[in-house]
Amino acid sequence: MPSGNNLRVTFYGVRGSTPCSSDALRRYGGNTSCVVIENDDQAPIVCDVGTGLRNFGAAWGQVRPVEATMLISHLHWDHVQGLPFFNPIHHHNSAVTLYGPPHGEQSMRESFSGLMRPPYFPICCDQLPRGVRFLDAKSESFVVGDAKITAGNVPHVGDTNGYRIEIDGVVIAYLPDHQEPVGSPTSVAASVLELCDGADVIIHDAQFTAEELKSRPHWGHCTPRYALEVAAQAGVDRLVLFHHDPWHDDDTVDSLAQMCREEAKDLGVRHVIAASEGLVLRL
Ligand SMILES: [Zn+2]
Ligand SMILES: [Zn+2]
Known part of the structure; x- marks a missing residue:
C-alpha cells in the first residue's frame, strides 16, 4: 500500500x-452509513449521508461553510437521513455536490425532493443554499480535486x-449494500469486481x-463470508465489514469478524476488521 500521504478514512x-x-x-455504534475520506487540504469526500453525517458536522464545525463531494449509494433511508441534520450544508457559502443513482426516469434530485419536504421535514431541497447540487451518476467516472471516482x-x-475512489495511488472501494446471489455464494457481478479490482481496502456490506x-x-x-469472497476475487487483502445489522450487538459483530478472519487466511485476505463508529484508517 502506498504511504507517505495524509489520507484518512473516518467512519461516522x-x-x-x-x-x-x-x-x-x-462499541460499534448505532448511526447509519457515513464514511468520510480526507486528504491534506482537499475537500472531503463523503460516502453516504446516513445519520452518522450529523457527527461529521460536529467535527467539521457547525457554523463553518463546507465544500464537499457526497457519493450516495442509493436512496434508502439509512443512506440519506443525515443530510438535513448536517448543519454546514445550510451555510450560504457551502458548496456541496451530491452524486447518486437516478431511479428509473426519476433524477436523484427528484428522489431527494420527495423525502425532504413537508410534512416529513420542515424544509425542501429547493431551500438549501444555491451551492448544493444533486447530480445523477451511473456507471461512469469523474474527477473531483485529486480524486478519480468511479460509480458502478x-x-x-x-x-x-x-x-471506487482513487487518490494519490490509493484505491478505496465502497459497497455498503450488496445482494448475495441466492444459492450461488461464489458468483460476483462483473461490475462489482471492476469497482473492487486490486483496491487497497474494500468497505463492504x-x-x-x-x-x-x-x-x-x-x-x-x-454475509461477511460473501464480502470475503468479493475481496478475494478482486485481489484485495484488506476488508472492512460494514453496514452491521441493527439487531447485532457488539459481541455478535465481534464473533462475525473473528469467523471471517479465520476463513480469510485460506483466501489470501490478510486484514479483516469490523467498522466501528469513530474508527480512522490511515492509508
Ligand atoms: Zn439499501
Ligand atoms: Zn443500507
Whole structure:
C-alpha cells in the first residue's frame, strides 16, 4: 500500500437499515452509513449521508461553510437521513455536490425532493443554499480535486451504486449494500469486481449471518463470508465489514469478524476488521 500521504478514512456511521441505540451496541455504534475520506487540504469526500453525517458536522464545525463531494449509494433511508441534520450544508457559502443513482426516469434530485419536504421535514431541497447540487451518476467516472471516482452498479434492491475512489495511488472501494446471489455464494457481478479490482481496502456490506440470509434471501444484503469472497476475487487483502445489522450487538459483530478472519487466511485476505463508529484508517 502506498504511504507517505495524509489520507484518512473516518467512519461516522456503520449501521445498516435503521439507527439504533442500546448499551449492547455501544462499541460499534448505532448511526447509519457515513464514511468520510480526507486528504491534506482537499475537500472531503463523503460516502453516504446516513445519520452518522450529523457527527461529521460536529467535527467539521457547525457554523463553518463546507465544500464537499457526497457519493450516495442509493436512496434508502439509512443512506440519506443525515443530510438535513448536517448543519454546514445550510451555510450560504457551502458548496456541496451530491452524486447518486437516478431511479428509473426519476433524477436523484427528484428522489431527494420527495423525502425532504413537508410534512416529513420542515424544509425542501429547493431551500438549501444555491451551492448544493444533486447530480445523477451511473456507471461512469469523474474527477473531483485529486480524486478519480468511479460509480458502478451493485446488485441490491433498486438502483444502487458502489464507488471506487482513487487518490494519490490509493484505491478505496465502497459497497455498503450488496445482494448475495441466492444459492450461488461464489458468483460476483462483473461490475462489482471492476469497482473492487486490486483496491487497497474494500468497505463492504456484512449485514447477515448465514442463517439470517436464509430467511431473508432477497432483502439485498450478504454475509461477511460473501464480502470475503468479493475481496478475494478482486485481489484485495484488506476488508472492512460494514453496514452491521441493527439487531447485532457488539459481541455478535465481534464473533462475525473473528469467523471471517479465520476463513480469510485460506483466501489470501490478510486484514479483516469490523467498522466501528469513530474508527480512522490511515492509508
Ligand atoms: Zn443500507
Ligand atoms: Zn439499501
